[in-house]
Amino acid sequence: MNYILKMSLRNLGRNRRRTALSAIAIAMGTALLLLMSATIRGEMRGALELNINLRTGHLQVHTEDYKDENMSLKRADMIEAPMAISSQIEEITEVKSAAPRLNASGILAYKNETIGIQIIGIDPPSETNAPYRDGLVAGEFLEADDREGVLIGLPLSENLNLNPGDTINLIVNTSEGDTDKQSFTVRGVYTTDTPGYDKATIFMPLEKAQTITRTENYASMVYILLYDMDDTAAVKNALQSSQYVIEDWEEINKLFIIVMELSNAMMFFFNMMVLGVTATVIMNTLLMAVYERTREMGILGALGMKSKQIKALFLTEATLLGLGGVLIGLAIGVPIVLYYAQVGFYFGDMGISANSGIMLGNSIYPYPTIGDAISVSLAALIITILSGYYPASQAAKLEPVDALHGTN
Amino acid sequence: MEIAKLTDITRIYQIGEVETHALRGVDLSIDEGEFTTLVGPSGSGKTTLLQMVGCLDQPTSGKVFINNEEVTKMNRNQRADLRKGTIGFIFQFFALIPTLTAYENVELPLLLMGKKNQKSRVMELLDAVGLSDRAEHRPDQMSGGQQQRVAVARALAVDPLLILADEPTANLDTENGEQIMSIMKKLNEETNTTFVFATHDPRVIKYAKRVVTLRDGQIEKDESIA
Ligand SMILES: Nc1ncnc2c1ncn2[C@@H]1O[C@H](COP(=O)(O)OP(=O)(O)OP(=O)(O)O)[C@@H](O)[C@H]1O
Numbered sequence A: 001m002n003y004i005l006k007m008s009l010r011n012l013g014r015n016r017r018r019t020a021l022s023a024i025a026i027a028m029g030t031a032l033l034l035l036m037s038a039t040i041r042g043e044m045r046g047a048l049e050l051n052i053n054l055r056t057g058h059l060q061v062h063t064e065d066y067k068d069e070n071m072s073l074k075r076a077d078m079i080e081a082p083m084a085i086s087s088q089i090e091e092i093t094e095v096k097s098a099a100p101r102l103n104a105s106g107i108l109a110y111k112n113e114t115i116g117i118q119i120i121g122i123d124p125p126s127e128t129n130a131p132y133r134d135g136l137v138a139g140e141f142l143e144a145d146d147r148e149g150v151l152i153g154l155p156l157s158e159n160l161n162l163n164p165g166d167t168i169n170l171i172v173n174t175s176e177g178d179t180d181k182q183s184f185t186v187r188g189v190y191t192t193d194t195p196g197y198d199k200a201t202i203f204m205p206l207e208k209a210q211t212i213t214r215t216e217n218y219a220s221m222v223y224i225l226l227y228d229m230d231d232t233a234a235v236k237n238a239l240q241s242s243q244y245v246i247e248d249w250e251e252i253n254k255l256f257i258i259v260m261e262l263s264n265a266m267m268f269f270f271n272m273m274v275l276g277v278t279a280t281v282i283m284n285t286l287l288m289a290v291y292e293r294t295r296e297m298g299i300l301g302a303l304g305m306k307s308k309q310i311k312a313l314f315l316t317e318a319t320l321l322g323l324g325g326v327l328i329g330l331a332i333g334v335p336i337v338l339y340y341a342q343v344g345f346y347f348g349d350m351g352i353s354a355n356s357g358i359m360l361g362n363s364i365y366p367y368p369t370i371g372d373a374i375s376v377s378l379a380a381l382i383i384t385i386l387s388g389y390y391p392a393s394q395a396a397k398l399e400p401v402d403a404l405h406g407t408n
Numbered sequence B: 001m002e003i004a005k006l007t008d009i010t011r012i013y014q015i016g017e018v019e020t021h022a023l024r025g026v027d028l029s030i031d032e033g034e035f036t037t038l039v040g041p042s043g044s045g046k047t048t049l050l051q052m053v054g055c056l057d058q059p060t061s062g063k064v065f066i067n068n069e070e071v072t073k074m075n076r077n078q079r080a081d082l083r084k085g086t087i088g089f090i091f092q093f094f095a096l097i098p099t100l101t102a103y104e105n106v107e108l109p110l111l112l113m114g115k116k117n118q119k120s121r122v123m124e125l126l127d128a129v130g131l132s133d134r135a136e137h138r139p140d141q142m143s144g145g146q147q148q149r150v151a152v153a154r155a156l157a158v159d160p161l162l163i164l165a166d167e168p169t170a171n172l173d174t175e176n177g178e179q180i181m182s183i184m185k186k187l188n189e190e191t192n193t194t195f196v197f198a199t200h201d202p203r204v205i206k207y208a209k210r211v212v213t214l215r216d217g218q219i220e221k222d223e224s225i226a
């Protein structure tokens, strides 16, 4: 074995407790970064998936001026005869399902309570409604010819103590700029595990929504889901139309994607902070070792060891410490991340409204990737080696004669 | 043959405002095969002078030659290279590397010279200092005398021209001190290796062929003993 490697290994064995503590510091840093990066990635992926499945779809067909935020009900901003368009789109093989949606804002009045809500008119049998049909917790799903029934979210049902069969009043904006008030019966209660969405979104059949908003045979959009999101661009090209605009999920989720990039940047600073703390611990350990072994460095110098080799001695020690720490960190961190990737962290309602364009579920499922594990491990290792650099050059700077005069 | 030559060496230590003139104009020449001791009161400059000869320190003024090469013109790494094959050191404290066994301590200077697989050489050296049965012991598992004998074996490992020993017996009892000295004397006679000691110890002085007396950083007396 190379003598520098041998001496470094033995030097690590000299003060076992200190070595163990330093390795644990690196291990904890590594494990923490592993968990954080997987959690942030999981959160972002989850949120994007929710956004696509509940709000934006992979693709939308709407008019040039339509804006999701203002839910315009002007004819000019809407799509005429949307059912014909959507059934045509469903012919495309890559398309899983397509259906019209009509978005309107309104107020729910029940007993003494009034709550601002979004009303979505849907085509009940469509596949696009799977999240609500599968998420039904009480009552029944909507039928296309239902003229009085609505579907409400679980938080709304819990807060107002509303159950299937109960009657509520809805005050809805119409295309004529006024409002209309009608009573409806709660048919069913759904949950998508996305509190921000569920507590303010009410579904009714498209035709009823068209009647109450006085937008006969018009819809806000045709909402399209694909089997594979990688086909987005291809399908978008196939759909080009002179009359309407085709927007993909990336364009519609612009805000969300900015938030995602922002959180990546924040993650970077967080990583730097964790690594900075680790680096301080390592540097301190190695500086102490240099101080304690001053005279030994003098002996090695007298024997003819060059500064470069003395530096290598300490850098090797730092590298071994880093490797050990990172391996322990992976051994601790990977099982934890994998466990939470299955179970998820439950947060409940994080108070973020779905209208903000950011959809958060009530749980975050960390999403570990090999790439993240590799970059976290490398970062921890490199930081450890870098923090060994200063102590190592301090040791290399010692003149043999001064080192021999040193303490010990 | 002259192996070390020092001309008009001064060494001033400066600590804050205080200047210590450890050496004030020393001329010294050492020939191959010498067995020489530097003596003198404490603070007279013995250790400082030994460090000059050993290229561990640079003089404030004056020149040092080893094998006719001017050391005072060399940088740190060049001096380290020169020391490696030419000069062996024995210190008052038993300066072994605590993490290495007796065998590995003796092997280290050989490895630093790029000489690997020198098992028989290392064992021969340990045998010469009577420690072949302690090869696998670490310094803390050996007595002071044994450690100092390992240090002697290490100093000899690379067949140096010159071995410098600063109070090698100061921390040893009479028996161990005598043992170390007779080992070194024997080596000097058998291999013609040059030894220079700095010491107060009469047990060392009585072995010397030449005694150089220092006082206040200057050579006071330089006598050869028949
Ligand atoms: N590193 C140093 N810094 C400052 N002064 C020093 C240093 N080393 C030695 N001195 C001073 O130089 C002078 C000579 O010291 P040196 O160690 O050479 O003496 P010595 O003859 O070896 O003494 P001793 O017999 O006590 O070992 C002393 O006055 C000492 O205080």
Ligand SMILES: [Mg+2]
Binding pocket: B046, B047, B048, B166, B198
């Ligand atoms: Mg001295």
